[in-house]
Amino acid sequence: MKQSYVYILKCSDDSYYTGVTSNLTKRLFQHESGFYPECYTFKKRPIDLVYFFDFTDITLAIEKEKQIKKWSKAKKEALINGDFDALLNLAKKKF
Numbered sequence: 162m163k164q165s166y167v168y169i170l171k172c173s174d175d176s177y178y179t180g181v182t183s184n185l186t187k188r189l190f191q192h193e194s195g196f197y198p199e200c201y202t203f204k205k206r207p208i209d210l211v212y213f214f215d216f217t218d219i220t221l222a223i224e225k226e227k228q229i230k231k232w233s234k235a236k237k238e239a240l241i242n243g244d245f246d247a248l249l250n251l252a253k254k255k256f
Contacts, residue, residue: 180226
């Protein structure tokens with residue numbers, strides 16, 4: 162099966178961009194070079210790859226990308242830092 166990747170970039174304004182691709186090297190080059198002027202990262206360069214995870218099922222990769230895009234900045238940082246205890250606590254709903 163073909164590999165797919167979910168990745169998180171840290172932008173120059175300290176925001177995060179989450180994406181999915183089947184060619185991580187090529188996609189990073191596109192972000193770094195400003196290949197797509199309409200892309201979120203175009204005016205927020207330089208960017209740094211801070212997290213990626215590989216999948217063998219593109220459907221699962223797309224689902225995970227959509228899920229992460231909805232997360233708060235704090236929750237994304239917990240994932241990036243491998244702080245899974247914080248990740249669980251940030252996932253709890255406050256009523």
